[in-house]
Amino acid sequence: MADEQEIIAVDTEAAEPVTLAAAEAVPAPEAAPQRGSRSRGGRDQRGGRRQSTRAPRAKSEFDQKMITIRRVARTVAGGRRFSFSVALIIGNKKGRVGVGLGKAGDTTLAIDKAVRDAKKHMITVNLTKDNSIAHDVSAKYTASRVVLMPASGRGLVAGSSVRPVLELAGITNTVAKIHSGSKNGLNNARAAIEALKMLKA
Template sequence: MAIEETAEEKILTEDIPAEAHKGKEAPKGKLPAAKAPALSNFSERGRRRRAGLGKGPRAKPEFDQKILSIRRVARVMAGGRRFSFSVALVAGDRKGRVGVGVGKALDTPSAISKAFRDAQKNMITVKMSSHFTIPNKVRGKAGSSEVLMIPAPVRGILAGSSVRDVVELAGIKNINAKIISRSKNKLNNARAAVAALSKP
């Protein structure tokens, strides 16, 4: 009688489906079922991007910038020359804030980012009238460069070279600016324009 009971129990255990063995060792002679690989999230991102459901439009940067000059400079070291890039640019929000910056690095993108940070440090606030012009005549100087600025309501921007870039990024729409020195240095001309606009 005991032999028959053990035979029945053995048959019952063999008929139990594989789902009941979760967390236990698999029966002998059978391999455990392989888990399905996790689906990558990249395909879902691609579908959302194509359907227009991504992160949305990029936010407009607070400051605009214009590059005045990019120069390749060299420094003489003990082992030879070491080359780098020097960038000068103007940055402004077109709402009354503007600044000039210079940056130097081994590659151009790093030099541009350094110059932009330097321009942010040197920001000034420009006083403007209701006609988007300066309240009175001013003069600025930087090195051998000298700039004269005269208010000109409803005349537009009458300026050239890097002075025009400074005026536009400051948000001024009506002004008459003139470089009264013979200097053609764009960086000094831009600094002279900023010095003139910083005066009350």
């Protein structure tokens, strides 16, 4: 009878008979999503907001102060190339201080290079109990000449870029004088560093 006959469907690839009941049991493929029908809650399905794997930057033990930041140009065959030059001072206000210079096409990179340069040339200063210096000292760097003198109870008396050098070194009760006509802040700061190197314990 027609009701009892088993309808056979042939799989052309496998060449094996498959019953209609087995064919109906195979789940139908999911319909492809239509263009423009964007399901809501996609972020929840993908795990929500992307978590940042970058570790937070640890706070540096050194404070820093900028001396100069300049945009400089270099003439090449194709025109002029601009970059940034940064000079800064770093110190922990406990006797360690350094001056660095960095150049790069971006200010952030230039600052990072200047910090690395300052750490490379960092010195340790011998301080007295009242955070002053033990004796008079003077030093020269190019055209800049700096004189440092202890002055108990007067605080820090200094100008130009010599003051931040002494502040970041943790020096107080000191008088600093610049005996030159140089207005180059970087050279004055380096002259102050040379003077601090000459201090004796």
